[in-house]
Amino acid sequence: MTMTHSRTAALTVCALLLAGAASAQNAPQRPAMITNPSWASIPDAETMAEAHPAFASMAGLPGIVTLSCLARSDGNLTGCTVLRAAPAGVGFDRAALSLIPEFRISPRTVNGAEVGARVQFNIRFLPPEPKPILPWTGAEPAAEHIRNAAAVVAQLEPDMAADFEEELRHLDVDTDREDAVRAIVRQVDAEFADRQKAAAALGMARLLNPSQLTAFANGLPPSGPPPSEETMTRAGDRAMALDAEQSLRLKTLYCARYECPAIGPPPRDAVRGGLRN
Structure with missing residues (x-):
C-alpha cells in the first residue's frame, strides 16, 4: 500500500505557485522604444498540479526551474533550455519544459513592430498548504x-x-x-x-x-x-x-x-498559478 492510495480519499497535490520574472536579453540599441514582454497566458493551478513530478509530490518536495527561451513575435516560446533545476534528479526540469506550451508572452515591440526576444524566467513548484485535519465527532464503532x-x-x-x-x-x-x-x-x-x-x-x-x-x-x-x-x-x-x-x-x-536545497517563498508580486513581471 502506498500513501497515494491511502485507504481514505486520495490527497492530491494541487494549487501550486508559479512565480518568476521575465527579462529580455540582447536588447536593441534603442531601449526607450522597446515594450518589455508581459505574460499573455500562463498555466493554471490545475495544470501546474498535474505537472508536479510524482515522487516530489509524494514527498512534498518544492522545486524551482530557471528557463531560457526564445519568445517569437507571435508570443509563443521556443528553443527553451533549462539553466537550473533544484532539487535536481526528481523531474522538475522535465516538468517545467512540459509546461512551455501553456505560456504565451505579449510580444515586445521596437518602433511599433512586434519582434522576438530571448527571455529568462523561473517556474516555481510548491506543494499545497496542508489542509486542517477535522477530527471525527461521531460515536466510535464497536x-x-x-x-x-x-x-x-x-x-x-x-x-x-x-x-x-x-x-x-x-x-x-x-x-x-x-x-x-x-x-x-x-x-x-x-x-x-x-x-x-x-x-x-x-x-x-x-x-x-x-x-x-x-x-x-x-x-x-x-x-x-x-x-x-x-x-x-x-x-x-x-x-x-x-x-x-x-x-x-x-x-x-x-x-x-540527496541534496534538497531550500526553496524560499515566491516574491511578493507572485500570484497563485501565474507570473507577474
Missing part, C-alpha cells in the same frame, strides 16, 4: 465492526498492491536514482503499512453500518444515501494524519541521501 472492516480492507490489498507497483514504475526521477528512490518508497510503505490498514478499517467502520459493510464486501453498493464530504473527511482523520507523517518520512530519507 470493536467487532472494526474487525469486520479490517477483513474487507484485507480483501482490497491485492488491488492496492498492484496499484502501488504501478506507481513505483512512474516516479519521474532520473534514471540513475530510480532504484534508490524505489527502495525508499518501499521502506516507508512497509513502516506505515499496519497503521494505515488499521486507520482504513476504522474509517470504513465509521462510514458504513454492518449491513452496508456486508454489501460492500460482496461488491454491492451500500444502501442509503452516501455520507457527506465532510463526514468522509472526518472519518479518515487518522489516515490523513498518517499520510502527512508518511510524506515527511519520505522527504527526510530522500534528503538524507
